[in-house]
Amino acid sequence: MRHGWEGVVLKLLRGKDFTFTVTGAEQVTERYRRVHFTDGGLLAATGVHPTMWVRLWFDNAGKPHQRAYTLVDPDPGAGTFSLEFALHDGCASDWSGKAQPGDTIEATVQGTGFEVPDPLPERMLVIGDPASLPAINSLLAVAPKVPATIWFETTHATDRDLPFRIEDHHDLRTVPRPELVEGVQAELPKLIDDPAAAYVWIACDTVTTRTLTAYVQKDLAVPKDRVKALGYWRP
Template identity: 70%
Template sequence: MGVAKGWEGVVLKLLRGKDFTFTVTGAEQVTEHYRRVHLSDGGLLAAAGESLHPTMWVRVWFESEGKPHQRAYTLVDPDPAAGTFTLEFALHDGVASRWARDAKPGDTIDATVHGTGFTAPAPAPERLLVIGDAASLPAINSLLDAFPQTPATIWLETQHDSDAGLPVRVDAARHEVRRVRRGGSALVEEVKAQLPALIDDPASAYVWLACDTTTTRTLTAYLRKELALPKQRVNGLGYWRAA
């Protein structure tokens, strides 16, 4: 039986969100705090057709104490021919993480597709400038996959020692990962100190960032106001709220 989605589900349905049911086919523990769950797509990828795009995400529904909760997750390695994909979870104390820890083959989970999109920067950037953390790592990897020949510098905020084993899809010849330990404003300070040297022309630079809401807002304002990057050259997404 699917999760009763409450008022959020009603709103998404009014906005023409499409519902699907995914089935777990397997799971693997990547690190102590990062888990990968493999799923069959319930017809999602066939329905998406040509609209399947880099960083595509779905709203997944979880139930806790009889109440519905929705969280957004990026599709990892979607295979339309097989009708499969993977979701990756940065584990913490929450309803989605509890579900991921317990997921086993045959389990089902409901999801709604609405509002996802990606516009490739034009002109194409000479270098991707990417800022994120474990929660946005699936989207970061999807972005790197979408630009296979483009160099990239990635600032990756980490929290645990085991984050050294996070599955960052980098090619040492083209990609540089700068890991920043989470704490206070460390990520903001590192980016402000290092990123300007990598921008020759604000009009052709491209920055993709997805961190906690506060960090994303702070860095987006910095990029737009202080570094003068045009709106279309900054893609900022607040993935989660710090407690």
């Protein structure tokens, strides 16, 4: 498939193209689907880092439609990984629902990266939703002994049954949409003693992410380098 100008720009930015092949899929909940892939040489070429994501090129009625997805259980030895799709109306979401073994999809790797917080915080403060659950699970695995509080936005009843990889020292707080901002503002300040030592990770829709990032940096005075925020989808 030709990628059009977006593909050209990404290539100029040193993106790399790979073709992934579907090997299977599981319906995790009615609103969440996991698809398994072979990696077309991706993991050997790029290596793996926490919260790593790729840009997938979907076909939207003949037009290229690029969307980001986070690698789940990447295995460089086997050349395999999975992707988990939060399901809603959308071309990428629809593609995952129909994906069959043998189907292929093209991908570009550009823009992904990760820095381990240094120093590690006493508690990770994490805010996300089903689209960022794969990244949240990957983030928690970076510092498996560090406690974390996770505010998780739910839209559907089954969002509480998603595959959270949490342990006893992880405090998962589900908050129904659209009460996330209010809920976080009521609870987060109590968990920050020293703003300079805090670590806040935010990945929700773009509006929520922008609002919470401004709140954490301006109202709670957490320094920019201790806040990692990225809008994952446009509402």
